[in-house]
Amino acid sequence: MALPSPTALAACWDPELARSVGRLLAQEARRKGVHVLLAPTVNLHRTPLGGRHFECYSEDPLLTGLVGAGYVRGVQDGGVATTVKHFVANDSETQRYTVDVRADDRTLRELYLAPFEIIVKQARPWGVMAAYNSVNGATMTEHGPLQKDLRDEWGFDGFIVSDWTATRHTERAALGGLDVAMPGPITPFGPDLAQAVRDGRVPEEAVDAMVRRVLLLAARVGILDGFEPAVATLPEPIAGDGLACEVAARSFVLLLHNRADLLPLDATKAAKVAVLGGAAKDARILGGGSAVVFPAEVISPLDGLRQAFPDVTYELGADPRHAAASVGRQRRSPLDRARRQRCRGGDRAAGARRDPLDRRGAARRRPEAGAVGGDRRHVHAVETGKQTFGFIGLGQVRLTVGDTVLFEDSNMPAGDDPFTAILNPQEHRFDIDLRRGNRSR
Incomplete structure (x- = not known):
């Protein structure tokens, strides 16, 4: 199930609605056998260029903290742990x-730390995730003073887990308050931590506290033998589709409305509706990375309006896409349904695009001869x-249009950053002239 983004949830201004969303997510987690959610993200929208803003709530620390506290309560109502992240100042x-974020104590406390403080004091989360970045010279997986504030000043009694590959040093991380280094099985902890204890560089009691x-x-989520889970009675089941629709509808914010007779729009009276913009036709409902889910069906705003109103016209306007449009959604499944594809031309240099109104014909995915996999x-x-x-x-790629070979070579990522290769792979584009009516494969 794809719920509206956390930014949309915060735009509802309702911590209790966030609690309901948390309960729904706990319900989904239990269905999948998951004990810990790597959420919520309560960093701030400090710049419009933040790549993970779709996971965050707001630019305001108070709103972020209150909505985040509601979310944490809801998830943990369902017996599933949260890890409030990314602690702290991982906002750019x-x-x-x-990056090493340099900030004085007042700035940290009134902006970046404030959501975490609100959530820890109001919702008692079972986990916190330490961020990649440094703050005032110390990387967060080793930042003893700030992680000490979590426990001693705010009363946090849960575990601190690193963001993936964020742990850099065995001794400093163990002494700085980190409990779990991810991902396993090979981490700076394990045998290296055991050796640090034998050498006297890390006190044994520090490791005992991490283990506890x-x-x-494990006891809280009900997987430690001999201990009762923190939640003995689970909440009533929640209908996910209805809650998702409620959040989506309530998240819309009307900035100006000076005609009392205009809204809500009446399909029987609206003669014509104009829809502009790429986001209306190609619904952007997901972020990336660990925020991706695959809903059974996606209805774009344009498709929804066409179902509701008799006369809808659409224009793309300025194209916001940084990659060529897909000629069809690939489900990567044997159940991938056949659909017709068309290619618009002219001088727009637009990529192959799907025409949602013409579903005759087929767009088949099948391996090319001698290849491991293919897409035709x-x-x-x-x-x-x-x-x-x-x-x-x-990998090895061959791109042909008709009888013309546009690319045939090994395509490997630029640079040596694995995150870039996975999350931002390089696109290759090629121009070719076609005449109207040409049928290409």
Whole structure:
């Protein structure tokens, strides 16, 4: 199930609604056998260029903290742990993994730490995730003073887990308050931590405290033999579709409305509705990385309006996409349904695009001869002119349009950053002239 983004949830201004969302997510987690959610993200919208803003709530620390507290209560009502993240000041995209944030105590407390403080004091989360970045010279997985404030000043009694690959040093992380280094099985802890204890660099009692906090987590979620879970009676089941619709509807904020007779729109009276913009036709309902889910069906705003109103016109306007449009959604499943593809032309240099109104014909996915896997699409040019074709993928690639080979080579990621290769793979584009009516494969 794809719920509206946390930003939409915060726009509802309702911590109790966030609690209901948390309960629904706990329900989904239990269905999948999951004991810990790597959420909520309560960093701030400090710049419009933040790459993970879709996971965050707001630019305001008070709103973020109150909505985040409601979310944590709801998830933990369902017996599933939360890890409030990313502690702390992991709010920018530039050098996200290595930046050293320099901030005085007042700035930290009134902005960046404030959501975490509210959530810890009001919702008692069972976990916190330490961020990649440094603050005032110390990386957060080793930041003893700030992680000490979590426990001693705010009363946090849960475990602290690193963001993935954020732990850099065995001794400093163990002494700085980190309990779990992810991902396993090979981490700076394990044998290296045992050796640090034998050498006297890390006190044995420090490791004992780390173990106790991890065992407390296991007891709370009900997987530690001999201990009762923190939640004995689960909440009533929640209908996810209805809650998702409620959040989506309540998240819309009307900035100006000076005609009392205009809204809500009446389909029987609206002669014509104009819809503008790429986000209306190609619904952007997901972020990336660990925030991705695959809903059974997606109805774009344009499709929804066409179902509700008799006369809807659409124009793309400025194209916001940084990659060529797909010629069809790939479910990567044998159940991938056949659908017709068309290719618009002219001088727009637009990629192959799906025409949602014409579903005759087929767009088949099948391996090319001698290849491990392949993707074959049938497209028809509806206008004469330049077409742009492209691909994103790693490994040996062959791209052909008709009888023309546009690319045949090994395509490997640029640079040595694995995160870039996974989350932002390089796209290759090629232009080719087609005449109206041409049928290309």
